[in-house]
Amino acid sequence: MPSALTAAYDARLARGDIRPDPAQGPALAALARLEADLEEAQPSGWGALFKKPESQRGVYLWGPVGRGKSMLMDLFFETAPVEKKRRTHFHVFMGEVHRLIDAWRKGDPAARKARFGQAKGDDPIAPVADVVAAEARLLCFDEFQVTDIADAMILGRLFEALLARGVTLVATSNRGPDALYKDGINRQLFLPFIALIKARMEVVSVAGSHDYRLDRLRAAGTWFSPNDPDNQRSFMELWRDMLGGEGEIGETLEILGRKVHLPHASGGMVRASFASLCSVALGPNDYVAVAEHFHTVFLEDLPRLTANRREEARRFVILIDALYEARVRLIVLAEAEPMALYPEGDGAFEFERTASRLQEMRSADWLSERD
Structure with missing residues (x-):
């Protein structure tokens, strides 16, 4: 038959x-x-x-x-x-x-x-x-x-x-x-x-050399700024395209007896806002768990940071370090380019290292390196 x-x-x-x-x-x-x-x-x-x-x-x-x-x-x-x-x-x-x-x-x-x-x-x-x-x-x-x-x-x-x-x-x-x-x-x-x-x-x-998701990321880019309607639309279109028709079923990570719920997740991909990851009391273990569990992270509504948001900036640095070490693919919707995210204030000099990592993580070489 x-x-x-x-x-x-x-x-x-x-x-x-x-x-x-x-x-x-x-x-x-x-x-x-x-x-x-x-x-x-x-x-x-x-x-x-x-x-x-x-x-x-x-x-x-x-x-x-x-x-x-x-x-x-x-x-x-x-x-x-x-x-x-x-x-x-x-x-x-x-x-x-x-x-x-x-x-x-x-x-x-x-x-x-x-x-x-x-x-x-x-x-x-x-x-x-x-x-x-x-x-x-x-x-x-x-x-x-x-x-x-x-x-x-x-x-x-x-x-x-x-x-x-x-x-x-x-x-x-x-x-x-x-x-x-x-x-x-x-x-x-x-x-x-x-x-x-x-x-x-x-x-x-199934280990062919061609990564079809990588094609989509290369074509669309991975850094969307400023955070205006056009970039918001492009960011969400890329997210839906990467989902490939799958629903956002959500994921709950259990970390040292605590549970961190990520509602916009599907398989190895997650979409989360800066506020949900960096404006709440999460720490290194939480970010390492995210980096280990997901191969692709869509981070939306990343603001331009100021000195009065020093604690959020510190968490963001830890998050990026965890994603960087795990070679996670990162797609960002932000108010500004990496070097302009935290230009002055306490910790701004140290933030330059994170900005440099963000630049590297948007490169074609980085996207290809994940596998």
């Missing part, structure tokens, strides 16, 4: 929506293989009423940002021959899983029966997997990453339970399986999950 996925991919090529990229070939082939496996596994006739769903060997696409992993997975999701399917960011899914686990643990028998269809037992993994599997036989995860110990400790058992219930998994990630939860607490307990990924998913590197 002709592949609906490859037909959709070829149609995009013909329209000029995407350009030919040999590095995407192995990923496209793996997804087309899974498409065929899912089609062949579809039950038919009276047997469909009694046949238990079977999990197919999934696909794990990994590589640097901007190589088309999400685009390929989205095309696959649109054409996959599965009625019950779901595409979501991985951290959104895990947030839902933790809420289900909490509901199971805190619920009385009646509440458990109403939500999960059962009430017995102390282990929440099986009933949670039942809920997830009932809603989707194909799960596609974007931005698969594991940084939270709570996620790390349950993933192996959860995914085993989902696979046993006939759920097929597809994921995109910036990290290969062996780099997941790298240097994490009790990582040895996480290693069986890595083995599970390798055994039950086809791992494909």
Whole structure:
């Protein structure tokens, strides 16, 4: 049977929506293989009423940002021959899983029966997997990453339970399986999950030399000033273009027991105002967490700083240092050019180093260096 996925991919090529990229070939082939496996596994006739769903060997696409992993997975999701399917960011899914686990643990028998269809037992993994599997036989995860110990400790058992219930998994990630939860607490307990990924998913590197997001940044520029309507419009258009149709699902970072909520986030990108990051009581650990979690930061409404905003300027310096050290891509909507942001006042001389870093971070070499 002709592949609906490859037909959709070829149609995009013909329209000029995407350009030919040999590095995407192995990923496209793996997804087309899974498409065929899912089609062949579809039950038919009276047997469909009694046949238990079977999990197919999934696909794990990994590589640097901007190589088309999400685009390929989205095309696959649109054409996959599965009625019950779901595409979501991985951290959104895990947030839902933790809420289900909490509901199971805190619920009385009646509440458990109403939500999960059962009430017995102390282990929440099986009933949670039942809920997830009932809603989707194909799960596609974007931005698969594991940084939270709570996620790390349950993933192996959860995914085993989902696979046993006939759920097929597809994921995109910036990290290969062996780099997941790298240097994490009790990582040895996480290693069986890595083995599970390798055994039950086809791992494909999408590491072509061409970064499509980088094309957009180079074309649009990364520093928008002054902060006038034209630059505000260009800044937001670039943000929406980089999102590629994804919604701003938000992200909550847990840092030393505190939670920092960033409402305008999607995958590895975040948009935040200067006030939300530098006019509140955040510190070095918070900025390092932002820099580690996001590969691209859109910073809006950066003002021209004065001596009476010395504390905000100090936080801004720490933020830029963290982003610089992590090689984060930075797009800024500001009142002025970097060297004119803090021209005089206490700390203005020291600020020159930050201005120099901002100049470097808007260069073509910096944008290319992120990978």
